[in-house]
Amino acid sequence: MKQSKLFGKTLREAPKDEVSANAILLSRAGFIHKLMAGVYSYLPLGFRVLDKIKNIVREEMNALGGQEILMPALTPKELWQETGRWEKLKEIMFQFAGAGDQAVGLAATHEEVLVNIVRRYLSSYRDLPLYLYQIQDKFRNEPRAKSGLLRGREFSMKDLYSFHENQADLDNFYQQAIGAYQKVFERCGLISIVTEASGGAFTTEYSHEFQVATPYGEDEIMVCSGCGFAQNREICAFNDGAKCPSCAKAKLAQTKSIEVGNIFKLGTIYSKPMQLTFTGADGKEKEVIMGCYGLGPSRVMGSVAEVHHDKDGLIWPKEITPFHAHLLLLDNKQAGAADKLYRELTFASAKGGSASGRGWEILFDERVESSGAKLKDADLIGISLQLIIGAKSAGAVEYRFRDKSENGKVNFSEVDQLLKKFYR
């Protein structure tokens, strides 16, 4: 894409009402636009990153055996009354009257909606296990929403629900889901800490959170550097510096963090009141055992912005970079050569093209701007790889990885190879 055509210019000043690093950086770099507290639009750059995160999530959920569905946001009061959650969730659920004074609410979670569907189709143990997920926008009536994409009133969510014959089958799948989650976060450039936590408003059981350590997090967790022990501060019985109760070797340290995922063993909390049962191999009717697994793509995007940036701007991990490369034309005498390179890279080549088989995704800065402004914008936007054609490049292309891991020069004919080496 030619940058002169790209909608969403970089801004010199951070919006005055934004206080979080992710909101300031993503707004300044032209990825998002704030409509009201906790409610954002995704501009073309932001849309591309969010879409890549969703696709990574989709791939890993499909690899788990998940089947993708799509449920609505608009839900009737009667459904939530089956579990008593119309009242219980009223502080965070938008509830209002629709046509004919029907009471409706915007779903903040989908256990009731999905159990209502599944009980229509599920009858036998042969129908189990079953894994269903969706990637959909959720709504929560947050009183405080000052953390950019980390705490939205409308936000993207992947919610997976699993249905099992017995606890052992749930336990087994739950471990697989932990592995899939860690893979998603790793592919998005985040190191996640599996943390024991309370079940919150959604269950009375304990749950696991996936936490990303950062000084700017809203959460506090207690972590042992020796073994895998980690607990949310809210449920941890030990203080900073205490001996780890798990390995008894290292000491616990208190760490600020961001929660990027949360998984629950629901058991029969929803299947019991909603009568989701199946006939077992022994002919007896039993309640279905459930688990649920939440992961917020927009929150992941915000977390990556919090964790991966420097004083100059964003630094996108390669699997979620908005474009594969940012091609900067700094010497107008080489406009023809740059344009030719741009067309070659974006056109699916006979040699096999990019990872997608459809040519590389290149943002081509051919604007009438100073070299300084272009370099500054490129650092702010944070595309993983910069390709620079300047007066000093002397017929070659300078490349710089945005994370400063490597830079150098290659011939025009070697750029495709450079991209292949990095992205494959």
Added chain:
Amino acid sequence: MKQSKLFGKTLREAPKDEVSANAILLSRAGFIHKLMAGVYSYLPLGFRVLDKIKNIVREEMNALGGQEILMPALTPKELWQETGRWEKLKEIMFQFAGAGDQAVGLAATHEEVLVNIVRRYLSSYRDLPLYLYQIQDKFRNEPRAKSGLLRGREFSMKDLYSFHENQADLDNFYQQAIGAYQKVFERCGLISIVTEASGGAFTTEYSHEFQVATPYGEDEIMVCSGCGFAQNREICAFNDGAKCPSCAKAKLAQTKSIEVGNIFKLGTIYSKPMQLTFTGADGKEKEVIMGCYGLGPSRVMGSVAEVHHDKDGLIWPKEITPFHAHLLLLDNKQAGAADKLYRELTFASAKGGSASGRGWEILFDERVESSGAKLKDADLIGISLQLIIGAKSAGAVEYRFRDKSENGKVNFSEVDQLLKKFYR
């Protein structure tokens, strides 16, 4: 995908409260599940079709030069007050109080939200023209929602907005958009009639609708069989049988139809009150000229179900069929051979694989069911191509196109070729 694992069984009985053909067929075939009037969930089969429609729309919008963004559903009252539409749309917009008694509404359309964004970034004629679109779920507080996916209270919408320097540029793009829309509908298997219509609640100008003729449509249009003349009955000054006012040769006929798209020349209706201006090449400040272009993917899905079915079930056009082929194992002695064929077709082959380069999408009915039940389910689900391995196939594969255009037999080794011939 193995059908024994697919979530969403076919149902013998149509849901009692559904009256429209699309809702009855899509529910019986396991594509959708109704939560409340005008609010549906998409089960795995339905999700696949909806996703394919969205991707066709995306491809054609990108080909037009559109840049994809994503705007929120939750919007503040103040924004709508800039154009006076908080009051004007209150009958169809869900409006309610959020935290801190802030008045918010669920967007039924996005002109205000987008103009608010664009005025932040657009300053010069060099920024024009600009084409932005999103594919997002919209909400309308419909009092009557009895038409399945044709009239939802929550529904999928692609909305494109164009921004221009002058009327001539809008007029030119508007024609291109008409072409893109016709291509989308054609790829989805619908013949659309470009129809003059009133602007409705969204503009005071006239607009164009894309109508699909069907005896079950809610709309009425007057069409000339000789030339391209077509008007919505609401604005047509002529009666059934009148001489066509355009070509004066053929007679007008009244036709029932479904509206699948609607486009508007907005002019400065929104840019004027919201002060969306730009500095022209002559240095003068001017109001931006706008157009907007709506197309409902879920409504397209419902329309296809209305138009393409027979007494046995759905008949999906090939570009939006939930799977490329439905492989039916009717003879258990050939289970091994069928399973081998399934694995070969779904695995991206060294020969180049499917159109997606990732193997063919096959629904493999390996269930323990009678042949009659499997054939009946296959016709109800309506995948474009059926591949049958039965006792009578004698070492070959029977194939049947669901639209009854062709059937025959091929060797196991020729199935890949048959799929390539049909889908490429």
